[in-house]
Amino acid sequence: xxxxxxxxxxxxxxxxNSQKDPVGVYCRVRPLGAEDEECCIxxxxxxxxxxxxxDGLKANRNGEFKETQYSFKKVFGIKTTQGELxxxxxxxxxxxxxxxxxxxLFTYGVTGSGKTHTMTGSPGQxxxxxxxxDMIFNSIGPYQAKRYVFKxxxxxxxxxxxxxxALLDRQKRDSQTTVPKTPTTRLIQFAxxxxxxxxxxxxxxxxxxxxxxxxSYIEIYNNYIYDLLEETPIDPIxxxxxxxxxxxxxxxxxxxxxxxxxxxxKSTEEAFEVFWRGQKKRRIANTQLNxxxxxxxxxxxxxxxxxxxxxxxxxxxxxxxxxNVSQLCLVDLAGSxxxxxTRAEGSRLREAGNINQSLMTLRTCIEVLRENQxxxxxxxxxxxxxxxxxxxxxxxxxxxxxxxxxxxxxKADDYEETLLVMRFAEMTQEVEVARPVxxxxxxxxxxxxxxxxxxxEELTRRLEERGGPLDGGVCVCLLQSFPPLPPCEISGPNxxxxxxxxxxxxxxxxxxxxxxxxxxxxxxxxxxxxxxxxSNLLSKENFIQEQRGKLGEKDKxxxxxxxxxxxxxxxxxxxxxxxxxxxxxxxxxxxxxxxxQHELESREQRLQREMSEKRRMEARMQGIVTDSKLxxxxxxxxxxxxxxxxxQNKLWVKDEKLKQLKAIVTEGKTENRQPQRPSREKDxxxxxxxxxxxxxxxxxxxxxxxLKQENPVAASRKRRSSETGPDGEPKEGDWTDVETxxxxxVEMRAGSNLGPGxxxxxxPKRRKP
Ligand code: ADP
Ligand code: MG
Numbered sequence: 075x076x077x078x079x080x081x082x083x084x085x086x087x088x089x090x091n092s093q094k095d096p097v098g099v100y101c102r103v104r105p106l107g108a109e110d111e112e113c114c115i116x117x118x119x120x121x122x123x124x125x126x127x128x129d130g131l132k133a134n135r136n137g138e139f140k141e142t143q144y145s146f147k148k149v150f151g152i153k154t155t156q157g158e159l160x161x162x163x164x165x166x167x168x169x170x171x172x173x174x175x176x177x178x179l180f181t182y183g184v185t186g187s188g189k190t191h192t193m194t195g196s197p198g199q200x201x202x203x204x205x206x207x208d209m210i211f212n213s214i215g216p217y218q219a220k221r222y223v224f225k226x227x228x229x230x231x232x233x234x235x236x237x238x239x240a241l242l243d244r245q246k247r248d249s250q251t252t253v254p255k256t257p258t259t260r261l262i263q264f265a266x267x268x269x270x271x272x273x274x275x276x277x278x279x280x281x282x283x284x285x286x287x288x289x290s291y292i293e294i295y296n297n298y299i300y301d302l303l304e305e306t307p308i309d310p311i312x313x314x315x316x317x318x319x320x321x322x323x324x325x326x327x328x329x330x331x332x333x334x335x336x337x338x339x340k341s342t343e344e345a346f347e348v349f350w351r352g353q354k355k356r357r358i359a360n361t362q363l364n365x366x367x368x369x370x371x372x373x374x375x376x377x378x379x380x381x382x383x384x385x386x387x388x389x390x391x392x393x394x395x396x397x398n399v400s401q402l403c404l405v406d407l408a409g410s411x412x413x414x415x416t417r418a419e420g421s422r423l424r425e426a427g428n429i430n431q432s433l434m435t436l437r438t439c440i441e442v443l444r445e446n447q448x449x450x451x452x453x454x455x456x457x458x459x460x461x462x463x464x465x466x467x468x469x470x471x472x473x474x475x476x477x478x479x480x481x482x483x484x485k486a487d488d489y490e491e492t493l494l495v496m497r498f499a500e501m502t503q504e505v506e507v508a509r510p511v512x513x514x515x516x517x518x519x520x521x522x523x524x525x526x527x528x529x530x531e532e533l534t535r536r537l538e539e540r541g542g543p544l545d546g547g548v549c550v551c552l553l554q555s556f557p558p559l560p561p562c563e564i565s566g567p568n569x570x571x572x573x574x575x576x577x578x579x580x581x582x583x584x585x586x587x588x589x590x591x592x593x594x595x596x597x598x599x600x601x602x603x604x605x606x607x608x609s610n611l612l613s614k615e616n617f618i619q620e621q622r623g624k625l626g627e628k629d630k631x632x633x634x635x636x637x638x639x640x641x642x643x644x645x646x647x648x649x650x651x652x653x654x655x656x657x658x659x660x661x662x663x664x665x666x667x668x669x670x671q672h673e674l675e676s677r678e679q680r681l682q683r684e685m686s687e688k689r690r691m692e693a694r695m696q697g698i699v700t701d702s703k704l705x706x707x708x709x710x711x712x713x714x715x716x717x718x719x720x721x722q723n724k725l726w727v728k729d730e731k732l733k734q735l736k737a738i739v740t741e742g743k744t745e746n747r748q749p750q751r752p753s754r755e756k757d758x759x760x761x762x763x764x765x766x767x768x769x770x771x772x773x774x775x776x777x778x779x780x781l782k783q784e785n786p787v788a789a790s791r792k793r794r795s796s797e798t799g800p801d802g803e804p805k806e807g808d809w810t811d812v813e814t815x816x817x818x819x820v821e822m823r824a825g826s827n828l829g830p831g832x833x834x835x836x837x838p839k840r841r842k843p
Contacts, residue, residue: 094506098147098477099499100163104188105152106485115484115492117151118143125493128486144496146480146503156195157272159479160205167475168209169276171378171402175510176474178403178466182498183481184491185368185409192479193406194353200267202479203349203374203404208268208342210287210376213276217523218340219284220244223390224379224397226288226336230324232379232397234390264346280380282522284390288336288377289345291352292319293359294461295370297432300359302352302372303335316359321464328468336377349374371432371462374404387522398513403466408433410498411491432460437498439463443470444504473508519619520626525612536604559583 101123103115116124126141150159167177179202181189195201222243225233235243291302298318306316322332339345352374360367381390381397410433435456442455457467469476480499482492560575 093509095475095509097502097505097507098163098475099480099503100148100150100159100477101144101146101480101482101499102150102154102159102188102192103152103482103484104191106483112486113484114486114489115482117149120149121145121147123149123482125489125496128489130486142493142496144500146499156192156199156201156205159192160202163477163479164202164206165209165274167402167477168206168213170475170510171376171400172210172213172276172279174380174398174400174513176400176402176469176472178405178469178474178476179479180403180405180407180477181479181481182407182410183495184411184483184488187409187481187483187488189406189409189479189481192481193404195267197262197266200264204264204267204342204346205272206376206402206404207345207349208264209274209276210378211342211345212273213279214285214287214378215341217279217281217283217285219286219381219390221286221338221340222247223284224286224288224338224381226377228333230322230328230330231394232399233394234381234392234397236392237389262350264343267346280382281524282383282387282518282520283380284383286379287339287345288379289339289348290331290334290336290375290377291349292331292334292373292375293356293370294373294432294465295365297461299331299461299465301331301334302355303337303348305335315363321461328472329465331465345376368409371408372406373465375401376404377401382518383522383526385518385522387524387526403469405462405466407436407462410495412494432462435460435463437501439470440498440502440505444501447506448504470505470507473510475510476507478502519616520623521615521619525615525619529608529612532608 103117103123106113112128114126114128116126118124122143122145124141124143148162150162164179167179170177181193183189191199191201193201194203220237220240222240223235223237225235225243227233289303293300293302299321300316301319304316306314319331319334321329323329337348339348356367356370356372359365360370377399378401379397379399381393383389384391438459439455439457442453445451446453446455455467455470457463457470478499480495482488482495560572560579562572562576564572
């Protein structure tokens, strides 16, 4: 049931502005009931209270001592007056409603903590509700529209009627209200609540609009909505249970109580009287139906309809689209305590359960809202789970100010419940509601009402100066200024005096009349001239006002731009700061880079050094290897030579023996024709004996490589150069015949005994003759 704004601005579902304000949560600590009671709340600053567990509880929990602090937008201690509370909490909301913005204010706390005291108050100590009403009427008092000019439709919208229809409606109502308006039992009057010195007024009220206030008063009990202002005769003998109302959504997606009575009120006194009537009805229903008032939520809705005056500043503009409705909801919630505490029984237990349920839903909604806002999630808020939350859905989802006064009683008995209340309050403070945007300015020049008033006053004054308007009364007065008629009774047929005298008098009158007509015409001309001047003046004033309006707009624009500049400046400062930090970071990184580069270079140098060292070592090693190789080659050569020499010697010995053997064989031929093969095994001559062409025998040695004596070094060098490739391997292509290869194989076998440093080089074998 947010503002039933104009259908023209049809989709205001989501606030267009992104600015949000947290729910304003205030805390009011009431005084203790009795002075000797134990107190468990301390106000430690004007935003913080401290709770400490009462003695009994401490003992129960093994002497565990716990103190907790809770912060609020503001804390009001026991000495705070109702006026001070109003000034901080409700006044801004009233200012908002006058400037077409919605507001929701509720009191929360356990039963007896002062919710009703805060909201309604008592005689001499008027609460937020009567004060809000008073401030509204003090502000819009002179600019109120006549009754029935604004007329609520039954769909939460507002229509404008012309003067005549409104007048007819007024007459109809007057004829219907036959019941005496003054109630039999004296209700508490507004004058009892607030003293006139405390009256206050909103600034910046748009004088060129017309206003009307409508109030509704509902009670939500057991999750049913009841209209407390419904005019139904109460049967004292067999009371009929009141009919509950349902919630509906209007075309702007605002929730409202369908068919709820909206009473147009023209003064604080009247509004308060209506409130009190509802209050009385509530009391009666509670008594008759055995209900407990602390278990119900009461909602007092103040609706303010406003529409611009027409261009003349005379009447309300007949355009439904220009009607703006804002509302302030004042809610006195049910006691927040758990069911067990109230020792409720039977049907009351069920009711209590339901009431807890609706407060629980309120808590859940707040929780989900907070989570959605803080974590960017999009969980569904269960507004529909209870009537209270469903009714206020638009406040949390749309735009407007939401404020909560958390009432606490510092007595020890309430400690545990108070802890729960504090937790709820903490959570609520974290929920944000979109800030309402300013209403667009209507196209007419400002100051219409005043000019119209001034014009009317001036007209009356001038007419009065001239002797009032030219109606019957004026004629009588003019007739008296004519010269009196002479006696016109004719004395006889010869009377020739009377008639001429009469003629003369009449002629005189006729002349005066002519003169007067002339005068009148002249005055008329002057008046038309005056009127022309007036309208001229008026249009000039209009123009000036228009310009003033434009100037105001320009001023506003300028202000906006200034704000924007401020914002940008702040942002640029912020960015500069960031750049500074980034610069510093870059510097640090660059320094790092430089030092790393430095290190890299030094390492590279070291590596280079090590590499050259390695190369040097390699060269040295190569040298050593070559040296030792040469040494070993020499050694091998030496050994080979020695062996050769030895073998030559042996060969020589064998040759000798062979010669001797030959001699023996030649000798033996003569004695023994069967030649005896010499026992080679016995002699171990490594060779083969074969027949020569000449008929003799020869031995070929297979174990000896070289029999020719040569300079070993020169021979080896020669061999290497001719027999090996560039890689030192034997050049196979150099071998020419199979025989040679075979002998190499033999050599290789034999070479394996030669010791280290020996390389298997194939030596061409020399054939022995
Ligand atoms: P609730 O509505 O929370 O159940 P009430 O407003 O009815 O509580 O307060 C219970 C009693 O305490 C009332 O008699 C009321 O006058 C008194 N009280 C509450 N708050 C204050 C206060 N701040 N100063 C003085 N009396 C208070
Ligand atoms: Mg109460």
